[in-house]
Amino acid sequence: MSAGARWAVVVLVVAVAAVVALWPRSPDPAEPGAIPTRTAPTVDLDAARGKAALRPCPPGSPDAPGPQPLRGVTVTCLGDGRPVDVASTASGPAVVNFWATWCVPCQEELRVLDAYAREPGAVPVVAVLVESEEADGLELLAKLGVRLPAVADPADGVRRAARAPRTLPLSYVVGADGSLTQVTDPVVFKSVEQVREVVG
Template sequence: MSAPARWAVVVLVLAVAGVVALWPRSSDPVDHAIPTRTQRTVDLDAVRGQAALRPCPQGPSDARGPEPLRGLIVDCLADGKPVDVASTVTGRAVVNFWATWCVPCQEELRVLDTYAQEPGAVPVIAVLVESKEADGLELLAKLGVRLPSVVDPADGVRKAARAPRTLPLSYVVGADGSLTQVTDPVAFTSVEQVREVVG
């Protein structure tokens, strides 16, 4: 390469470098981070209104409920207020554990809701586990189930009852506060089955 050609290349490189250096740039920093999924914001009050759950029952002040459940504070899904779960089942009752991902739980919730509205039915309390509060409310609204319900994100109620982690899962609370797991049927599919188990 001749000397004039080399000088032409040097001049060209310097010209390009000068143009790049003087090129106007945005004053805003460019965010090259990978975009993340934004979390869905839910108006819990609006979802509660749609679900229109019956309020969590409260037993008499001198009734204490099942001993293993005493002192366990959970949130009532109907209003979001904390409640001692033992105070919701101070006499004969049914406690049903469910999760939004549990398909058999959905039919069982409908059956229990129908049963709970019958004259002479014992109270039924539903305990939402392994699920988000908003998701539980939305599913109950979709199913048309109005059962009094609590949400237990720490799974303290199942642990206190020494319950297996399988779902669906129901317990009958005796008049003496005893907890008896329902094993037959594993999931209620008819109101008649609930009546038979409750007695």
């Protein structure tokens, strides 16, 4: 290789190194002054709760601790965001209804259960949100005009504790003695009269 060719290679290497050194780079997020990566906007759950205006989760009573399998299972009350023991919110007699935002039959059933719960003498109805985000659940309840007391169970602890099937919608009647009886007829409540018949 001639001396001229060697000098040409050296100049080319230096030029490439200079371009790489001066090329603009994204700042390291760990470096001071770095611009943070954009994330999805945070949902204002307090505003969503205010819009949904759900009835409070039942406080329960030491005299009626609720179904044995559900005791100690902590969930979030959708109405105010506080943690609650699901057994205390569903001390019998009561109806526990499992639902999800993607479940279309759940939506009509929630309306029926809400209408039933507003009747004089109705037993408490607690809606358990599963497989869904709290914000999405609150938004759907507000859209449906359903004000039932509701809890969010993202870990699915309530269904596991009750050994419930994973089908939705799904309802249980909680007896005064704390017993749990799955409602199989009807599979989906379509009228207040059906709820009354099942509750007895």
